[in-house]
Amino acid sequence: MTSLVTASNVTKRFGDLRAVDNVSFEIEKGKILGLFGPNGAGKTTLLKAVLGLTDCEGQLSVLGLDPFRQRKELMKNICFIADVAVLPRWIKVTQLLDFIESVHPNFSRKRAEELLSQTKVRSEAKVRELSKGMVTQLHLSIITAIDARLLVLDEPTLGLDIIFRKEFYGNLLNDYFDGERTILITTHQVEEIEHLMTDIMFINDGRILLDSSMESLPDKYFELMTSGEDADKARQLGPIFERDVFGKKVMTFEGVDRERLAGLGEAHTPSVADLFVAKVKGAAA
Amino acid sequence: MITNQMALIRRELWEHRSIYVAPAAIAVIMSLVSLAGMVTASAFDNEIRMAILGASNIVGDAERQAAMTVFFLGTSWIFLFTLAILTVFYSLDSLYAERKDKSILFWRSLPVTDAETVISKLLTAVVVLPLVAVAAIIATHLINLVVTSIWISMKGGDAGHLIWGSVALLDNWMAALIVTFASAAWMSPFIGWFLFVSAFTKRMPLLMAFMPLILVPLIELIILRSSYFAEAVFGRGGMMPLFRGMDMHDFFDEDNMAVKEELIRLLAHLDIVQFLASPSLWAGIIVCGLLTTAAIYVRRYRDES
Numbered sequence: 001m002t003s004l005v006t007a008s009n010v011t012k013r014f015g016d017l018r019a020v021d022n023v024s025f026e027i028e029k030g031k032i033l034g035l036f037g038p039n040g041a042g043k044t045t046l047l048k049a050v051l052g053l054t055d056c057e058g059q060l061s062v063l064g065l066d067p068f069r070q071r072k073e074l075m076k077n078i079c080f081i082a083d084v085a086v087l088p089r090w091i092k093v094t095q096l097l098d099f100i101e102s103v104h105p106n107f108s109r110k111r112a113e114e115l116l117s118q119t120k121v122r123s124e125a126k127v128r129e130l131s132k133g134m135v136t137q138l139h140l141s142i143i144t145a146i147d148a149r150l151l152v153l154d155e156p157t158l159g160l161d162i163i164f165r166k167e168f169y170g171n172l173l174n175d176y177f178d179g180e181r182t183i184l185i186t187t188h189q190v191e192e193i194e195h196l197m198t199d200i201m202f203i204n205d206g207r208i209l210l211d212s213s214m215e216s217l218p219d220k221y222f223e224l225m226t227s228g229e230d231a232d233k234a235r236q237l238g239p240i241f242e243r244d245v246f247g248k249k250v251m252t253f254e255g256v257d258r259e260r261l262a263g264l265g266e267a268h269t270p271s272v273a274d275l276f277v278a279k280v281k282g283a284a285a
Numbered sequence: 286m287i288t289n290q291m292a293l294i295r296r297e298l299w300e301h302r303s304i305y306v307a308p309a310a311i312a313v314i315m316s317l318v319s320l321a322g323m324v325t326a327s328a329f330d331n332e333i334r335m336a337i338l339g340a341s342n343i344v345g346d347a348e349r350q351a352a353m354t355v356f357f358l359g360t361s362w363i364f365l366f367t368l369a370i371l372t373v374f375y376s377l378d379s380l381y382a383e384r385k386d387k388s389i390l391f392w393r394s395l396p397v398t399d400a401e402t403v404i405s406k407l408l409t410a411v412v413v414l415p416l417v418a419v420a421a422i423i424a425t426h427l428i429n430l431v432v433t434s435i436w437i438s439m440k441g442g443d444a445g446h447l448i449w450g451s452v453a454l455l456d457n458w459m460a461a462l463i464v465t466f467a468s469a470a471w472m473s474p475f476i477g478w479f480l481f482v483s484a485f486t487k488r489m490p491l492l493m494a495f496m497p498l499i500l501v502p503l504i505e506l507i508i509l510r511s512s513y514f515a516e517a518v519f520g521r522g523g524m525m526p527l528f529r530g531m532d533m534h535d536f537f538d539e540d541n542m543a544v545k546e547e548l549i550r551l552l553a554h555l556d557i558v559q560f561l562a563s564p565s566l567w568a569g570i571i572v573c574g575l576l577t578t579a580a581i582y583v584r585r586y587r588d589e590s
Contacts, residue, residue: 053393102291
């Protein structure tokens, strides 16, 4: 297996605060990794470290490079969308393409123009004249036209309406993702990317709470809906989190054999959002 | 490296259109003003004819050339003044605007180093802006000469002799080019300072750039009772060692009661060797280099979130 990103004991401090606290993980080629965490969990700081935008302690290697010290080299093979607002508002679409064409060795202007021709973005328009959704389309078209090995998306669909959001992920899968490329994505709208990611990572207070492939989630985690005496029995098996739904108890179990809970209630695999709440709140409890 | 620089500088011209719009606007305004002047003057038809006649016959070539040179110098100074203002605003905005609108995150997602970016902004300030100013000076001179020639011809004067024969165009333009670029080099520590403030400040770059220039001399005066900093900062503009000492008495050849012809040439008043040999010039360039490096460092290391 080839690791695109290898982090071991990565820490980033801001004064006394450890925004990223001794984190280790790997991202393999061809994966779509969803990174989730509450606000202030250290997601953005971790992404910045991966992108070479901030220095950090520990060993971090991205595409075999030190991201902070070899940022220019790295940026030939990485793309990122930090937030939809970052395209400069004064620039014209053609100027943007001209500029990227002259500084980026892996950018195909033809491909970008093809992709843009499928949108309503006019090439003579300035970014400030485009709607938020169109700016995202523009940004995604540019990034899709860059032959990059790793794409990092930090809240790419923030503030977009549902149609643009669906379209964004549709285009991402159809036009960008080809199994050779790797995507690292963070978003609050977990349910939107639940079905497209291959791997999942939770982070809270700068630490990794979960790092797993989507495939193996059902083996490790399940929820049990139960009530009354069954609930007491189930509770003895140590659920990581418990919540009330319509007067029943829903317990989340980690690494417990499903057979042992057979007959105590209705078992199913939790949604990513529920699992996230269980892990974050469970860890806090 | 070179391709990146060219692309980056072109980007500066897209973003900061005032770099060429302002000088072009001033060139147009100055041409319109001189045109309006001619139209107004045309009301005094006879007097104009007399003056042209007088100019053609009485005044010597040297005097006519001197008069044209003074007019040319006036135009050039207006553009130099514009250049100074544009440079202040451009360099203060260059690394501040991209942080304010957060586009810095996009620029940094491309394979361009922080050093390349900051250097492109420095080059725009010390090379591109002066080049535009010189181009505007030349264009304004030419437009005005052509318009005046047409007008004089219409009034029956010999424009070829009165105007074109009287201007040392190349001398004027070379002098404008040298003075413009020398000023940029001489004032480069300020450009470095503005770039640094632009990269550093969280708000109000103009205020943040000028406040220390006023406060530091004040503090020095109060605590040390000296004014070295004030002299170095405010005196610098007047100390440029490019100009030879000038004595107005030398202009006149008193025996013949005429302007000395060789002194009309502007280049004769510039001492490039003395300028390039001045330690103060190189000290300024080093300060500019240090401050630019500091600006690169801030852009690279500061976390913008």
